[in-house]
Amino acid sequence: MSQYLKDQVDWPQPFPPEEYAERRARTRAAMAAAGIDALYITAPADLTWLTNYDMIWYHSRSFTGLLLEADRDDHGLFFDSPAHTTMVMTTPEIDDVAWFARGPVEGTIATIAETLGGRGLGAGKTVATQRFASGAHADFADALRAAIGSNGALVTDASFLVEGARLVKSPREVAVVREASAIADAAMSAARDALRPGIMETEIEAVIMGELMKRGGGYPGIRTMIGSGPRAGTHHSPAQHRKVKQGELVFVDFCSSLHRYHVNLNRTFAVGQPDQRWIDLMNTSAGCIDAIVAGIMPGDNIFKVHNISDDYTDGNGLRDIMWYNGGYTVGVAIPPDWVGAHKTHPTPEAPDDRQLETGMVFNLENQFDVWEDWPGGSGAAYIETFLMTDGGLEVLSKLPRNLVVV
Numbered sequence: 001m002s003q004y005l006k007d008q009v010d011w012p013q014p015f016p017p018e019e020y021a022e023r024r025a026r027t028r029a030a031m032a033a034a035g036i037d038a039l040y041i042t043a044p045a046d047l048t049w050l051t052n053y054d055m056i057w058y059h060s061r062s063f064t065g066l067l068l069e070a071d072r073d074d075h076g077l078f079f080d081s082p083a084h085t086t087m088v089m090t091t092p093e094i095d096d097v098a099w100f101a102r103g104p105v106e107g108t109i110a111t112i113a114e115t116l117g118g119r120g121l122g123a124g125k126t127v128a129t130q131r132f133a134s135g136a137h138a139d140f141a142d143a144l145r146a147a148i149g150s151n152g153a154l155v156t157d158a159s160f161l162v163e164g165a166r167l168v169k170s171p172r173e174v175a176v177v178r179e180a181s182a183i184a185d186a187a188m189s190a191a192r193d194a195l196r197p198g199i200m201e202t203e204i205e206a207v208i209m210g211e212l213m214k215r216g217g218g219y220p221g222i223r224t225m226i227g228s229g230p231r232a233g234t235h236h237s238p239a240q241h242r243k244v245k246q247g248e249l250v251f252v253d254f255c256s257s258l259h260r261y262h263v264n265l266n267r268t269f270a271v272g273q274p275d276q277r278w279i280d281l282m283n284t285s286a287g288c289i290d291a292i293v294a295g296i297m298p299g300d301n302i303f304k305v306h307n308i309s310d311d312y313t314d315g316n317g318l319r320d321i322m323w324y325n326g327g328y329t330v331g332v333a334i335p336p337d338w339v340g341a342h343k344t345h346p347t348p349e350a351p352d353d354r355q356l357e358t359g360m361v362f363n364l365e366n367q368f369d370v371w372e373d374w375p376g377g378s379g380a381a382y383i384e385t386f387l388m389t390d391g392g393l394e395v396l397s398k399l400p401r402n403l404v405v406v
Helices: 017-033 044-051 083-091 104-116 136-148 163-164 171-194 201-214 276-295 304-316
Strands: 038-043 065-069 077-080 097-099 127-128 152-157 225-226 249-258 263-269 320-325 359-368 379-389 392-395
Touching: 017 038, 017 044, 017 065, 017 163, 017 201, 038 044, 038 104, 038 163, 044 065, 044 163, 044 304, 065 263, 077 083, 077 104, 077 304, 097 104, 104 127, 104 136, 127 136, 136 152, 152 359, 171 201, 171 249, 171 263, 171 379, 201 249, 249 379, 276 379, 276 392, 304 320
Parallel strands: 038 127, 077 097, 127 152
Antiparallel strands: 038 065, 065 077, 225 249, 249 263, 263 379, 320 359, 359 379, 379 392
16 A cells, blocks of 8 residues: 555544554454454444544445454455545555455455455355445345355354444543543533524534534434424434424434544423423433432343333333333444444344443433423433443433423
8 A cells, every 4th residue: 555645644543553453353353253264344333443444425335344354463454446545545544455446336246255265265264244234235245245155155144243342442432432422511502502482493403513513523423303392202303494482392312423432412401481291201200310320330231221211110100101211332333323233122133131341331211202282392301321330330421311491
């Protein structure tokens, strides 16, 4: 690789080289334990975690990837299009690259398979890909697997191997997560201060995104959710051209993103004095977080979080209006998603319980829908993000989670 562009990298990198070396070693150890000789990594978040490569367009024909081999101690072999030459050359953790020729995706697949074959990854070798990942369409992913298999290799799936390796954050990563949380609090505070009758939901989002970017953050892996009045119980809905009215609730849910590390934060505000039932609901539900912090210690399993949350919900009469009560592991993420496969309850991708270790980060949501008879809105919610420390769970946000009147 040419050093010309690399020698001009004059901006700070999020982590030193030894951090990335530790990540590659951790991934290779997981590969060896799984009997995998080589892994072709295409999941965008995994690529960023291993190399700090950050690209905006993982389209349905994208095979941008990193080949790691279990028995090598190198940076791996990066595959990309010449269109991304500048990005590749200015990513210090990429030092060996194979370029795709511009043309049909079949040529890209052939390049990958031929390169792997030329490195001895054929008969007697186990090569894994990431079939469950955003990027290449499933038909193309299957074609790549078939092409690698034509070399004689046994092809298997390891979609979540790297995610498992990055689930527990290093001390350097924890420092970034804490900074991302401070940025989230600042952006939420700016949104709160901007609220007034007549402000459009899109204007609120502009305030949030401006604050995130001003403080060095990046675009989150998920669009901001904002809803006011009849839209206050919104789920997965972006801001609209609706103007906030006096006496209404405003639901604000976003992630801050620093070096692609996400911290999720959701608060509900009232513009003017709300119906007392909204205040009582949020005051009561806020105690769920306190119960989780009191009940969880390092070494407990993550599903215990969900059990405590469920017990609190049922014990305080909140079940009938609860829309969602649960959480997701978070960390490095690339649009269009922001969460990992692990949740506080079983999922098809991660059905097994997972022991909580120092350095794990996850969120917890209390989302309520009230569609009739409560003036001012159709729902309310809060979301907190937790960090597991040696002494127990830490709630990262410093902002109150009850209904805040502005």
